[in-house]
Amino acid sequence: MEPERPDQPEYKETKQLTGDETAGSSLVEKVRESGMALKERAVGEVKSYKDPQDTQLWKSIFRVSHDRSDPRNRSLAILSNVFLHLHPAKINRDAVRYPFTWGMGGITFYLFIVLTFTGVLLMFYYHPTKADAFKDILYLEHDVPFGKLLRNMHRWAAHLMVITTWLHMFRVVLTGSYKRPREFNWGVGVVLLVLTLLLSFTGYLLPDDQLGFWAVTVGTNMARATPMLGSEGPFGVQLGMTPFNDVRFGLLGGSIVDSNALLRSYIWHCIGIPLVASIFMAVHFWRIRKDGGISGPAPVVLESEMKAVKKK
Amino acid sequence: MAKRRFNLSKGKLIALGVLVALVVLAVLAVEDWHQLWKISSAPDNVPIVAMLFLVPIFTWMGIKQSLANDRLIKELEQDPKLAKTHHRKVEPWRPGWARELHVWPYLVRIEFLVAVIVTVVLFVWSITLNAPLEEPANPNLTMNPSKAPWYFLGLQEMLVYFDPWIAGVVMPSLIMVGLMVFPYVDSNPLGNGYYTLRQRRFAIGMFSVGFLQWLLLIVIGTFIRGPGWIWFWPGQTWDHNAVVFDKNIDLHDLIATSWIGKTLQLGFLQSNWGKWIFGGLVVGGFYVVGALFFHWLMTVDFKRISLRPLHLFPRDPFERKLLERTSILQYVTFQFFAISVLLAMPVKLILRLALTIKYVWVTPWFNI
Ligand code: HEM
Numbered sequence: 001m002e003p004e005r006p007d008q009p010e011y012k013e014t015k016q017l018t019g020d021e022t023a024g025s026s027l028v029e030k031v032r033e034s035g036m037a038l039k040e041r042a043v044g045e046v047k048s049y050k051d052p053q054d055t056q057l058w059k060s061i062f063r064v065s066h067d068r069s070d071p072r073n074r075s076l077a078i079l080s081n082v083f084l085h086l087h088p089a090k091i092n093r094d095a096v097r098y099p100f101t102w103g104m105g106g107i108t109f110y111l112f113i114v115l116t117f118t119g120v121l122l123m124f125y126y127h128p129t130k131a132d133a134f135k136d137i138l139y140l141e142h143d144v145p146f147g148k149l150l151r152n153m154h155r156w157a158a159h160l161m162v163i164t165t166w167l168h169m170f171r172v173v174l175t176g177s178y179k180r181p182r183e184f185n186w187g188v189g190v191v192l193l194v195l196t197l198l199l200s201f202t203g204y205l206l207p208d209d210q211l212g213f214w215a216v217t218v219g220t221n222m223a224r225a226t227p228m229l230g231s232e233g234p235f236g237v238q239l240g241m242t243p244f245n246d247v248r249f250g251l252l253g254g255s256i257v258d259s260n261a262l263l264r265s266y267i268w269h270c271i272g273i274p275l276v277a278s279i280f281m282a283v284h285f286w287r288i289r290k291d292g293g294i295s296g297p298a299p300v301v302l303e304s305e306m307k308a309v310k311k312k
Numbered sequence: 313m314a315k316r317r318f319n320l321s322k323g324k325l326i327a328l329g330v331l332v333a334l335v336v337l338a339v340l341a342v343e344d345w346h347q348l349w350k351i352s353s354a355p356d357n358v359p360i361v362a363m364l365f366l367v368p369i370f371t372w373m374g375i376k377q378s379l380a381n382d383r384l385i386k387e388l389e390q391d392p393k394l395a396k397t398h399h400r401k402v403e404p405w406r407p408g409w410a411r412e413l414h415v416w417p418y419l420v421r422i423e424f425l426v427a428v429i430v431t432v433v434l435f436v437w438s439i440t441l442n443a444p445l446e447e448p449a450n451p452n453l454t455m456n457p458s459k460a461p462w463y464f465l466g467l468q469e470m471l472v473y474f475d476p477w478i479a480g481v482v483m484p485s486l487i488m489v490g491l492m493v494f495p496y497v498d499s500n501p502l503g504n505g506y507y508t509l510r511q512r513r514f515a516i517g518m519f520s521v522g523f524l525q526w527l528l529l530i531v532i533g534t535f536i537r538g539p540g541w542i543w544f545w546p547g548q549t550w551d552h553n554a555v556v557f558d559k560n561i562d563l564h565d566l567i568a569t570s571w572i573g574k575t576l577q578l579g580f581l582q583s584n585w586g587k588w589i590f591g592g593l594v595v596g597g598f599y600v601v602g603a604l605f606f607h608w609l610m611t612v613d614f615k616r617i618s619l620r621p622l623h624l625f626p627r628d629p630f631e632r633k634l635l636e637r638t639s640i641l642q643y644v645t646f647q648f649f650a651i652s653v654l655l656a657m658p659v660k661l662i663l664r665l666a667l668t669i670k671y672v673w674v675t676p677w678f679n680i
């Protein structure tokens with residue numbers, strides 16, 4: 001069923017070129033005539049492409065046309081699209097009000113995508129080795145076309161993502177959205193927050209410059225003091241911890257921040273943590289749907305309407 | 313609606329005067345503008361400067377909506393009859409409107425717009441400001457100060473107040489777990505899915521205090537700590553040769569050697585057993601006092617507190633009701649995290665910075 005689609009353009013009947021009719025006309029005439037016919041056909045075809053949504057190509061990709069205002073198509077636009085199907089087809093009219101969510105979760109997710117994109121491009125130019133890492137950054141900054149812009153964007157998007165994650169959490173608190181039934185999703189969010197911070201931290205070492213080196217040195221020195229698992233933490237020595245077998249050693253792949261630490265933070269940064277974070281994000285989004293969508297703006301409930309606690 | 317006129321009361325004038333005076337003083341106190349500029353314009357610090365604007369803007373956005381809802385709640389609370397029929401949203405549904413919208417295009421277009429705006433902001437930011445790159449890593453040349461990225465400076469700053477295993481491991485874990493249990497200890501069923509301050513004063517207050525503490529530590533770590541992690545006021549020149557004599561002393565030493573300690577002959581506090589037991593008692597006492605403090609904060613009706621006649625514990629009937637809904641487990645869990653993080657942090661900060669006390673509890677295995 002395809003309503004209101006413009007009919008296929010009708011082609012003017014072209015003259016059948018039979019033997020006796022052409023006998024009188026010259027060859028030039030013949031060519032001109034078939035040329036005209038071809039042109040007319042082309043014009044008709046081009047006209048039919050004017051609405052790209054009517055092309056076979058479009059339909060094969062999107063499966064439905066999007067601009068139709070009939071509800072079925074609008075729903076299908078969401079439901080039959082792999083990227084959009086996380087959304088419901090319809091939502092509460094108030095839920096799209098920007099001041100309610102501040103769009104912060106969405107912005108955080110978008111920044112994650114930007115970081116993945118720019119990060120993959122950076123990976124083309126970067127070797128996680130002591131010999132190359134710093135030089136690769138210089139190369140990126142001075143020789144790679146738009147390399148500096150690429151590095152800057154990756155850096156600033158990362159900083160921004162930390163900020164937006166915090167603001168998102170703050171919004172969730174202010175609207176009480178962590179309350180039943182969303183307690184679990186809040187917990188998933190806390191894990192995402194930690195992963196976001198760890199992503200930023202592991203990336204800090206990669207340029208292999210003084211800034212990253214000392215930041216990571218300071219950071220991992222704290223791990224030395226882990227109770228029981230660190231060589232300088234409470235009860236660490238008693239449990240046989242030394243600088244060569246404690247958690248810090250495990251994190252750095254050695255007792256100092258060196259080539260193994262660079263490789264480890266590279267792998268955590270580019271593969272390990274993004275993978276885990278993607279999984280948690282998938283759960284986060286899934287749970288938003290399963291918990292009944294965005295929590296509000298909900299109608300206010302009065303103190304006098306508070307239900308008594310159920311006695312078990 | 314009547315025009316709101318801006319009227320300057322005496323109180324407001326004084327407040328304004330004090331504010332202006334403070335700003336002028338602050339500006340006069342800056343002795344080294346170059347230093348101040350160097351810190352605030354360091355590319356990796358720009359995000360914090362951005363946060364100093366973003367956090368207030370969004371906080372304002374939240375408070376504005378909360379106040380609007382709170383007005384509605386108050387009105388309905390006072391008129392039960394009206395409450396039966398009245399709408400429950402500040403921007404209520406109107407007849408003729410669809411109750412539900414199609415996500416395509418009404419949500420997707422907002423998402424698209426926001427994505428475009430964020431992209432533009434990122435491009436402008438990345439074109440105008442370069443990511444920092446220092447000299448190649450050199451283990452033999454210590455950076456002084458060597459600072460973690462700004463979002464971890466809160467942790468690094470905590471190292472001043474606590475031993476590394478607390479600041480670096482225990483506190484972060486407590487914060488994480490504390491955040492995770494937050495929804496489970498909040499027994500208040502109201503305010504689920506709408507902005508309100510009136511109905512959730514305590515929960516929002518507690519979270520905001522934690523959030524602000526975190527930001528405060530970051531600001532201290534970024535703008536105040538200089539070489540050797542020494543305290544330099546914003547605008548003071550960083551003196552790379554500055555040395556601060558460690559005049560911090562442990563609490564048991566302070567008391568034993570003080571005038572009171574001498575007159576009461578408390579010298580035994582400095583013996584091994586003396587300081588273990590003393591420290592344990594102090595920490596235990598801190599938890600008791602802390603618990604009483606939070607209990608008071610939880611149930612008090614601030615509006616009815618008065619000094620004359622003395623009335624410090626007026627109870628808020630609504631908060632009482634909430635407390636009744638709170639299970640013992642929820643209550644104890646909340647108290648534990650509140651005292652160990654929200655209270656311990658500022659108390660230790662004040663003890664260290666203002667009273668120069670190093671440890672309150674010294675044992676052979678750990679010091680607190
Ligand atoms: C990488 C980090 C994160 C991403 C990409 C993300 C993404 C999102 C998105 C897109 C939403 C939909 C509503 C909105 O945009 O506000 C959402 C909702 C939610 N998020 Fe997150 N989030 C993240 C971190 C967090 C954190 C740190 C928390 C809390 C600790 C959290 C708790 C929640 C909750 C409870 C909801 C449901 C809100 C409601 O129903 O109103 N999320 N998240």
